Amino acid sequence: MTPNVLSIAGSDPSGGAGIQADIKAICANGGYAMAALTALTVQNTRGVRAAQMLQPGFVADQIAAVFEDIRVDAVKIGMLGTAEIVRTVAGALAHQAAPVVLDPVMVAKGGDRLLAEAAVAALRAELLPRATIVTPNLPEAADLLGEAEAGTREEMAAQAARLLALGPRAVLLKGGHLGGDASPDLFATGDSVHWLEAPRLATRNTHGTGCTLSSAIATRLALGEDPLGACRAAKAYVARAIAAADGLSVGEGHGPTDHFFMLRTKE
Numbered sequence: 001m002t003p004n005v006l007s008i009a010g011s012d013p014s015g016g017a018g019i020q021a022d023i024k025a026i027c028a029n030g031g032y033a034m035a036a037l038t039a040l041t042v043q044n045t046r047g048v049r050a051a052q053m054l055q056p057g058f059v060a061d062q063i064a065a066v067f068e069d070i071r072v073d074a075v076k077i078g079m080l081g082t083a084e085i086v087r088t089v090a091g092a093l094a095h096q097a098a099p100v101v102l103d104p105v106m107v108a109k110g111g112d113r114l115l116a117e118a119a120v121a122a123l124r125a126e127l128l129p130r131a132t133i134v135t136p137n138l139p140e141a142a143d144l145l146g147e148a149e150a151g152t153r154e155e156m157a158a159q160a161a162r163l164l165a166l167g168p169r170a171v172l173l174k175g176g177h178l179g180g181d182a183s184p185d186l187f188a189t190g191d192s193v194h195w196l197e198a199p200r201l202a203t204r205n206t207h208g209t210g211c212t213l214s215s216a217i218a219t220r221l222a223l224g225e226d227p228l229g230a231c232r233a234a235k236a237y238v239a240r241a242i243a244a245a246d247g248l249s250v251g252e253g254h255g256p257t258d259h260f261f262m263l264r265t266k267e
Contacts, residue, residue, distance in 0.1 A: 009078030016256030045251025
């Protein structure tokens with residue numbers, strides 16, 4: 001049976017990130033994609049120009065409409081923008097049993113802030129304890145913890161442990177901001193730690209990789225994979241999508257990944 005995956009996130013009109021990337025990644029990984037919008041943005045591959053947050057009640061109504069009619073097998077949460085929307089989403093999911101993948105979208109690839117600083121405390125208190133897996137990059141992890149950004153694997157492991165103490169069942173701490181030729185991610189639970197290794201790919205086509213990864217993880221969880229296996233499979237999918245992205249011609253800044261590379265690649 002095809003799993004139903006709900007993304008709660010903002011819109012990217014250029015199609016590389018946000019809801020648009022989520023829908024593509026969910027479908028490419030074998031799920032049926034649904035979407036509840038939190039924000040409309042004005043952006044392209046060069047950066048974010050403006051964002052219009054939706055009314056919290058309207059966000060809640062979208063989520064409720066899905067759950068009252070459709071079986072939801074997993075939820076991915078992306079851009080929320082404000083403390084009010086964070087609390088609204090937490091309340092809307094309070095009595096739902098589906099696994100939740102939380103991608104704490106705080107800053108866009110070009111450096112534009114997408115989560116108000118006042119909302120960080122709400123995210124930490126309201127949604128981290130609800131998350132099955134939280135997927136921050138190193139700047140986001142530092143922001144959540146109120147600490148300096150990790151610069152070594154040892155510091156990554158220590159920050160992952162402190163994130164776990166905030167309540168999520170698992171942390172996938174993305175190490176792409178570390179220097180060097182590798183792009184290691186750290187998967188951690190209260191019982192185990194695993195490094196997910198991959199070479200760094202030399203490309204500018206990385207717009208929306210966090211959205212894509214978290215949506216792929218949510219879909220893999222909905223398909224019944226365990227959290228570690230879901231993260232491994234999703235990371236491999238994103239690596240192939242990045243590697244194939246040079247076949248696209250989208251924008252002059254940070255281009256998108258090729259979510260449907262498998263349709264254009266002969267195995």
